[in-house]
Each structure stands twice: as structure tokens, then as C-alpha cells.
Amino acid sequence: MEPQRLFDISDQVPVLRDLDGMAPLLRSMDRSTWRRHQHVWRTARTFALEAIWPNALAYEQAMDRDPWYVDTDFLVAAGQAGLLSMSCFRSLGGLGLGATAASLVMEELCAGCAGLANLIGAHHLGLIGLLLSTNLGLSARIQREVVAGARTGRPVLLAAAVTEPLAGSDVEDTRFMATARIGCVARREPGGYRLSGSKVFISNGSFARYVMVAAALDRKRPLETWTMFMVDSTASGFSVPRVEHKMGMKANPAAELHLDEVFVPDSDVVSAEVGDGMAGTEVVLGASRGPVAAIATGIARGAVERFLHFATVTERDGRPLIADAGIQEAVASALQTVGLCRSTYLNGALCFDRHGHGVLTNSPMIELFRLPFSGRLAEVLSRTPAGRARIKERLDAQVDPDGVDRTLAAASLAKAACSELALDVISGLMDLMGPAALEPEWGLEKAWRDAKLTQIYEGTNQLNRLCLYERGVGL
Template sequence: MISRSQTKALLEREPKFDDMMGSLRATGKQPKGVIGEVRKLMAVARRFNDSYTSGYWRELDLKMHEDPDYLPWEVVKKANELNFYSLFIPKIFGGKGYSISGIGPFLEEIGSVCASVANLIGVHYLGFVGLAASWNMRLTDMVCREVVNGEKTGEPCLMSFAMTEPDAGTDSQNVEFMDTGSLACHAEKVEGGYKVNGTKIFISCGHLSTWHILFAYTDPAKGSESMVMMAVKNGTKGFSFGKKEKKMGQKASLASELVFKDCFVPDDMVLLDKTQSAGLSRSPRDITELILANIWAASRVGVAAFGSSAAKGAFEQALRFASETEVDGRPLVTHEWCQAMLAEMYKNAAVARMAYSEGAYINGMDGMVKMLNIKPLYYMMKYTPVSLLDPIMKPINKMGFTTWISRKIAFDWVDDAAVDRTDGWGSLVKFTATDMGMQNGRMALELMGGAGVRHSEHAEKILRDAKLFQIYEGTNQINRINVFKRLVARTCPGTECFCSANL
């Protein structure tokens, strides 16, 4: 009917098969064991909500409203007690090693009851993704094992992701914007390390974290070429916490200010700089772009799951209200207009879930952690106890060669088409799912009428929380432009995205 070469040529035409059919491609390649893991993770999340979140979200939100400086350690310690902070850390670093494909459904379930509680867990993994994206195996191993040890001792050890600055939110997330002069966190090379001066803002859970994955620049005017990634621990001289932002939503998930004043970061705490990347074939700017693409491809899928959680939570509250409330002598849910509205909300939640699931499939096959989904490696890690892996992996992770070969694979041998696919889909699912979450939040209030604005009805909190999802991890507007850059622009020869005329 059609030859193999013809099939290949036709499916390479835009839109490409690989860009369109992520879940279908994953059907044969993804280990079947992942399905069982996701089922277990969803069940764990629902049990956590039943036993804890459902009975505490209202009190927690009011507590944060009355005292914005309150630190919700009780939530962090509860999650730490349940080993939530090592669930998705690979076993080679001492973690539980659950598939990263399961983090979306896990966070969606928890977030459908309280976005703040879900974010107190999820944002820790943004720190982990930033740490892992440097491919500094020694430091990644060291920090992750502190997280695991913190679960054993009952002293939580979280990671924050410190990138946003007072004049650089989106500007710090794209190489095209990094050189426009808005970056200010300066890393001056001195003997034995770097001296850092600058401020980071809106750092999720900064005050609750022990380690901070810091992005600074030896020449802020040329940020894309001079980025330095560091791991800074609480207690480091010159590092301190500033204010906590007073936000409209997700109040218990703190937005922290981190202040660096002549903060000395020794060379052995530097995750990646020009010196460490000198032996790679890519330029410093290209490495920066690749690192950011890997981080956002993973983290935006996570935010999409948060958006789906808002869509799901709003639908569930609207359905509950419609089932319990009578209008004109009969349950509201029996009215045709209400049924149509609930069906639309159910559709929005389903679309959001399908979006982030597709993004997760694509990221699992083509993204930063794709090697963990290779079937032989996956099953070896799944069934080998950490106690047997540790004596092997600890010394291997400390070897300079391990970091070098990891970076050669991750930076020099990477498929640029796969980077476009994962980064583009990360943006696509982020704005799709978070828009669905916001839409369902509005619809829930419309369906509930005046009752919807009551704090006790839950819907108004979901709406406040949902708005933030559209803003962080890159605004939905900038994510739309990134979809054009990564997935559409190549079909329009001569068209530039993020070009100088638009900056």
C-alpha cells in the first residue's frame, strides 16, 4: 500500500507524527510497571486528602490570611513523615524512585482539595529538577541524600528553585530575554568560589527550604552566556531570608524573598559554570538554553497538573452544591441548564488532564529523565533495593567522570528536535490546563451564585488559587509564544520568534 520510506517521509511533514502522537508512541515504549505506580500514587494521594487535607484546608487558609508570616511547618512535617519528599527522587540518589510520570496524577489529587498543600510538596521537585538539570552528579547525590535522611530523622529537608528577580520574571526564563539588562544577581569569581550579590523574589517555599538552587550571572548584561548554577544551604554566610509576599491565593505556599549580600559560595557548591562546561561542544549560551528547556519542559507539566487539579476541584464543589441545593422545589442538579454546565466543567477537567498526561508522556520519552524509562533500566531500579544500590552508586556519583559523561550525553548528544518537542509541549499543556482550571473556577461561582463567594463553600478559594497557575512558570501569554517558537515557527520560514524587533 505504501513503502516504509514513503511513510517516514510523509510523517516527517509538519505537523510531525512524533509531535502529535506522544501517548501513542509511549504505549509501546513506556514500561507497563508505570501504570501500577500511578494507580498506587493516586490512591495514596486520595487517602492523604481523606485523612488530612480535607479536614484542614479551611483552617490553614484562614490561618495564613490572618498571619501571612506564619510558617506551615505542620503540613511540611506531615508530608515528610509520609516520605513524600523522596517519592520521585531516583533510587540512584537514595530516593523511593517512583516514575516521574506519576507526579502529575499525585499532585492533581492533592491539589483538587488544596493547591497550597499540593504546592508545598510539588515545588520541592522543581528544586530537584533544577538540581538534576546541571548533571552535577556529586552534588545531586549529596543534596538528595540529605532529603532522604531528613525523612528518617523527622527534620524536613526541602529544595527551592531560586531564579526570579525583582526586575526579571519571564526575562530570566528565556535566553532571548536574558540579555536585555533586567538581570541583577551577580556572581563575582573570587579565589575558591563566587561572591554573590542580589535578591530573588517569589521563591516558592523559600522560607521552608534547606537548599536553594540558585541562578546567578558573572555578567548580568550577558546572562545567557554567564549563568552560574549553585547549591546554597541555609546558614551560608551572606545569605538571608527577606519578606514573605502577601498573595491572593495559595497562601500557605509561601512566596519568599532570598537575599544574597557578599555571599560566598565555594567551588565545591557550584553546580555548573563556564569552567565546568569548557569541554563540551555547545556554547555557554546554548547550554543555558538547553538547561532552561529541560527544566521548563518538566516543571510546566507539573503546573499543568495543578491547573487540572483546580478544574477537578471546582467541578467537584459545583457538583456537590448542585446535589445538595434545592431550587423551585427540586434538586438543582435536576435542572437541564445545571446539567449542561456540569457537563462542560467535566469536559474542562478531562481536557486539562489529557493535556498534562500528553506532556508527561512526551517528556518521559524525550525529556531529561528519558533514560529512567528504558525498560531494562526501569525494572532493574524498580526491583533493586536501595540498600543494594547505595554501596555501588554512592562512589560512582562522586566520580568526576560520571558527571562528565552525563553532561556529554545530556548536552552534546541530545536531539534538538526532541528538545523542541518537550519544551513546546510543556508550554502547550501548561496554558491549556491552567486556563481550564480558571474557567472551571469561574463557572463554579456562577453555578453557586451568592453562596459561591462564601469561604466555607470552597469554590472561591479554588478560584483564587487557580489564577496563580496562569502566572508562574512563565505567564500563559509567554508560553503561547514559546509554543510558536518550538512547534510552529519552523513551518514559517523566515519568521522569527522572540526576535529583537519584539523585545
């Protein structure tokens, strides 16, 4: 049995691999954007086949023994393949790609191993807030570090820290934020803020260089004072007391972070103004839920590919299992669901790129970055709160509120639907395998554990359904 060579089989099943055939929606992009998407998708596919598929089980076992373990060689390779900087502005050395590209990449990588893939995914979650921030100076500085780090083999990773020990779902939805029990607070002092409190379940939190941290200036008025800060993890007072022993996605550490009077200078405040953190969270969730739906889709697709391998090498009554018409129909049914999930997550991601990313990152303000001199000017402009408020005013004027509702509804629909369908696909295939489904070598039980997490993070599915109702129905 050579369970890690499963991609041999999937190459014979074009419906699993053929981006053109599966996603005619993508053809509506302009030629240059389409080319960049194809490039990054092919890169991700090659990277997954070379660096993820062959190592998935070994990495999971290594992390199981030591949850603090992170494979630096893997991150160096991801950086050199351009997967850590693809969302950075083109003028700063990235590819300027948004949620659609991130989703295509995540599907490819997660088919191999969602844990390893999420080392890259969680980094982009930390980056999104920064890419959409009005603090252009901070954004440019960190993007330059990310791009340079990836090129030189010294990767600079990010993380996003919102969840707290007593506030998970509450800090992901405006309606519940007003009564959330917030523990992480920021205190104003000359030149910046002091942050204190704890964050939990933070993916990449144990090794990220920069962590985007949400904190309230007044814990009794969290909704009005929730603000985003970029924390340098080398700053005094920042510590990581614990990394979770997780059920799934073990290769991606989820850490508890402790902030003890950590100083954040004014220049590193991500929010345009105090209290707009909840609006920022919603934009980030609009961007990230499509890719989470793609993560679930990728895990399900990987499970189908692994099952095909199992059904080819396993014999029942002297014939390979795959020769059975019932098994063939079950495989086709699983592929139907994977195809449906792909269209659903692409819809969510394309919606964000049109109404969110497209508007914000293609705005004239961001376009200034394309010219070296005005790029610097934009950075200088955004240094003061007044400058940032001006930029925010300009950006807000370009955002269509209906587009925001549509984006958040489509993203929540995709996230909840794909994460549930993925689990159905994997459970159905495991039923067909019998007790062999629990043998780690086949990868199906790992796929089940990995997929389960996609129902929890980026807002539990219950929360996503409430968001879908509010933004999509709203009666």
C-alpha cells in the first residue's frame, strides 16, 4: 500500500483537476487577471503535489507529538513559490490577488492537507485586514517585509487574533458585540496604546511575526470601542503560554496569546478610527469565508481522491472495489457535491472581489501605490488620524451598501453550505470503506477531522446562517 501516491489516480479524473471546465465563471475576468489566477492556481497545484501530498501524514504525526512544531522548510518553500505574498499589492512585489485566487489556492492545498495549507491560509487572514486598512504606511511596510522575506527564504508570517476566552461568536457579529464579555483592552497613552488581555485559538499565533489584535478601549462599550492593532510579536509583554492539542488540522498550531501592557505605537493602529473594529471584522469575514468554503471543498475533494485509490487497490470477491457499479455511483455522487461546492465558494469569493476587494484595492487611493513617488506620498498621508479619516471617507464613498450585504450573504452561504456538504461527502465515503476508514494511512479519518473544523472557525455555521438571514432576507 502506498497511500501517499494517491494523486496518480486523481490525474486520471479530469473533473477533479480541470479549472477551465469546472469554473466558467472565472472566464468573465479580464485577460490579465485571468492569467494571474491561472498562474497562482497552477503554482498551488504543483506545490501541493510536491510539498504537501507526500508529507501530510508525517507532518500531522510530528505536530501530534509536539503542537509547537512548525516546519520552517515548508514555509520557506511556500514563500519561494509566491504563496505567502500573492495577495500583496502588485506595486509592492505581490500579485494583487483577492478572495477568488485565495480560494482556488486553498482548494488545491487542502486536498493534500488542510493543516499545512492553513499555515498559509491563516497568514493571509492576518494580511487581509492590513490590505484593506487605511493605514497605508503600515500596510506598505509589512507587505514589503512579507515580499522580501518570501524571496530571501526568511518568511514573515502573520496571524489574526479576535477570539477571546469568554467571547467567540459574540465578537464575530455586530448584534452580539454590544453584550460581549471582552477581556482584551487597549489603554491610550502618549504616542500609542497599551494592550492587555488574552486571545485564544489563534492560528499561526505561536510563530507569527505580526498579529492583528482586536481590543476594546472600554470593555463596557465593546461595540463602540473595538479597534484593530498590529502587534509585533517581539514586543515586550507579548507571550504564548499554550498551543492547543487539536482534533483536526494539527499541522497548523492554534495558540493562546497573552498581552501584558504591550505597547503599540500610533503608526501601527490598523483601524482608521477608534471603534471601527467591528466594521473591519465584517469586511475580513466577507473576504475569508469564501476561502474557508474552498478549504472544506478541497478536503472533500482530497477525500474522493484518496477513496479512489482505496477502491482501486482493495478487492472484494476477487474484483477491485471500483468495478462495482454502486461504488462508481457513490464516487460520481461525491464528485457532484464537490462540483457544487466549487461553484458555491467561487460565487462567494467572486462576490467579495467585485464588491469588496475590487472596490477597495482598485480605488484611486490604492492606485497611488503604483507610482513610486505618490506611493510614498500616500504612506505619509496615512500617518495621521486625520489623513486616515480622509482616506476612509474616500473609500467608503465607493462602497455600495447593497454590495456589502450581498457579499456577506454569499460568503456565509458558501461557508456554511460547503463545510456541511464536505462532511457529508467524507462520511459517506467512510461508510463504504467499513473499518478501513479508521486506518490513518488512507487519510479519510484525517479528512473528517480536518473538515469538522471548517464548521467552527470564521464564525460557527449557526452564526453564518444568522448572518445569511440578516443580510440576505432581513425581514
